[in-house]
Amino acid sequence: AQTVTQSQPEMSVQEAETVTLSCTYDTSENNYYLFWYKQPPSRQMILVIRQEAYKQQNATENRFSVNFQKAAKSFSLKISDSQLGDTAMYFCAFMSYTGTASKLTFGTGTRLQVTL
Amino acid sequence: EAQVTQNPRYLITVTGKKLTVTCSQNMNHEYMSWYRQDPGLGLRQIYYSMNVEVTDKGDVPEGYKVSRKEKRNFPLILESPSPNQTSLYFCASSYLEPTGELFFGEGSRLTVL
Numbered sequence: 404a405q406t407v408t409q410s411q412p413e414m415s416v417q418e419a420e421t422v423t424l425s426c427t428y429d430t431s432e433n434n435y436y437l438f439w440y441k442q443p444p445s446r447q448m449i450l451v452i453r454q455e456a457y458k459q460q461n462a463t464e465n466r467f468s469v470n471f472q473k474a475a476k477s478f479s480l481k482i483s484d485s486q487l488g489d490t491a492m493y494f495c496a497f498m499s500y501t502g503t504a505s506k507l508t509f510g511t512g513t514r515l516q517v518t519l
Numbered sequence: 520e521a522q523v524t525q526n527p528r529y530l531i532t533v534t535g536k537k538l539t540v541t542c543s544q545n546m547n548h549e550y551m552s553w554y555r556q557d558p559g560l561g562l563r564q565i566y567y568s569m570n571v572e573v574t575d576k577g578d579v580p581e582g583y584k585v586s587r588k589e590k591r592n593f594p595l596i597l598e599s600p601s602p603n604q605t606s607l608y609f610c611a612s613s614y615l616e617p618t619g620e621l622f623f624g625e626g627s628r629l630t631v632l
Contacts, residue, residue: 407561409561412559445625446607446625446626447623447625447626448609448611448621448623450620450621453620494561494562506564506567506577507552507564507611507621508564509554509561509562509563510561511559511560511561512561
């Protein structure tokens with residue numbers, strides 16, 4: 404079974420600074436996908452960024468980027484130029500795909516507070 | 520507008536009173552799933568469905584039932600709710616492809632007294 408671990412329950416960063424959220428996972432599969440989801444106070448789940456395991460290049464979406472280390476099974480999220488609107492719970496998620504089944508496993512989340 | 524719609528958004532009920540949380544998506548997605556979110560535990564999968572009439576258990580299926588009679592609908596049924604089912608519930612859907620992004624509903628806050 405796959406597991407996803409987020410070891411930082413809470414983090415704080417000042418506006419305009421950079422912050423990195425950690426995520427590690429455990430799997431025996433070679434083909435899989437990794438995601439970061441954001442959950443603001445509205446509770447809506449919003450996809451932030453996605454990484455395919457077969458791609459060596461780290462994914463980037465505007466101010467959000469990942470550091471994907473496949474051998475170390477690490478998938479951290481870097482938020483640059485943090486904004487007040489980035490305040491949210493962030494979930495790391497892992498998805499395997501076997502052709503007949505698709506399952507998304509979430510970590511326990513990191514609550515990020517952006518301060519003035 | 521592409522969306523996943525859950526109802527009710529908020530519900531307070533009593534132990535043993537059957538309830539159904541509906542979920543509907545308008546994107547023709549094959550895959551649908553239910554998650555519950557609890558503090559410190561993240562989101563845990565309850566049930567999922569790969570297509571019409573195909574459902575399977577997730578990590579925490581006890582006390583829940585689902586059905587998939589139509590592609591767009593995936594209701595979650597609590598036959599005899601108990602206080603430990605007090606939680607925030609999310610329905611989600613996606614295309615059945617490796618990189619299919621999960622689209623989430625807005626969540627349903629359920630309290631069982």
